[in-house]
Amino acid sequence: MPHMIITYAREIEEKTDIKALVKSVWDTAEKSGLFTPAAIKSRALPVDAFVTGGTDKPFVHIDAKMFAGRTVEQKQTLIAALRETVSAAVGSGVSVSVEAIDMDKACYTKN
Numbered sequence: 001m002p003h004m005i006i007t008y009a010r011e012i013e014e015k016t017d018i019k020a021l022v023k024s025v026w027d028t029a030e031k032s033g034l035f036t037p038a039a040i041k042s043r044a045l046p047v048d049a050f051v052t053g054g055t056d057k058p059f060v061h062i063d064a065k066m067f068a069g070r071t072v073e074q075k076q077t078l079i080a081a082l083r084e085t086v087s088a089a090v091g092s093g094v095s096v097s098v099e100a101i102d103m104d105k106a107c108y109t110k111n
Helices: 010-014 018-031 072-090
Strands: 003-009 041-047 059-067 095-103
Touching: 003 010, 003 018, 010 041, 018 041, 018 059, 018 072, 059 072, 072 095
Parallel strands: 003 041, 059 095
Antiparallel strands: 003 059
């Protein structure tokens, strides 16, 4: 944990290296010092159909899912860093948003 789930308008693939974006999001999570590197997961999911604020402006959104226990300040610092990283990668004209989501460890399982 955490899971950095990047959803994005598929059209940004024309100008953005998605694999590099996934790695830069992973790097930003690692540099935060909030997680052990082996626990960080980063993945990207393209979206073909969407409406953003009544427009078709392309977007990138990150759900930063993590076990509860970080302070509000730690989460705010993390999401600001993630937003900056992604904004730099995709350039202007793309809406970028990030949400920190606390997960209940008792309600999570994996193999």
